[in-house]
Amino acid sequence: xxxxxEYLVKSLADHPEDVVLETREEDDSITMELKISADDLGKIIxxxxxxxxxxxxxxQAAASSQKKRVKLDVVS
Numbered sequence: 001x002x003x004x005x006e007y008l009v010k011s012l013a014d015h016p017e018d019v020v021l022e023t024r025e026e027d028d029s030i031t032m033e034l035k036i037s038a039d040d041l042g043k044i045i046x047x048x049x050x051x052x053x054x055x056x057x058x059x060q061a062a063a064s065s066q067k068k069r070v071k072l073d074v075v076s
Contacts, residue, residue: 001062001070005032008055013040029069032059041076 002023010016018037023030036044045052056072063070 001030001059001066002032004062005034005055005059005072008058009034009036009044012043012051013037014043015040028067029071030063032070032072034072034074036074036076038076041074044074 002021006019006021009021010019013019013036015037018035018040020035022033022035024033025031034044043051044055046054052072052074059070059072
């Protein structure tokens with residue numbers, strides 16, 4: 001799942017080299033913290049949060065196939 005998020009975000013970002021994804025796993029839940037360049041923040045979040053919500057939806061679908069819960073936080 002980490003590779004999936006990195007691929008999606010790096011495809012959208014102007015500075016893909018600044019994308020860092022930290023993952024913590026506990027029992028049946030996964031917490032991901034996405035660190036991106038301040039220049040890319042608006043592009044990744046999107047208008048009204050539509051882009052980041054779409055990424056979260058894809059991530060939740062992938063996690064549910066493994067019977068896990070996932071949370072994605074964005075940090076600049």
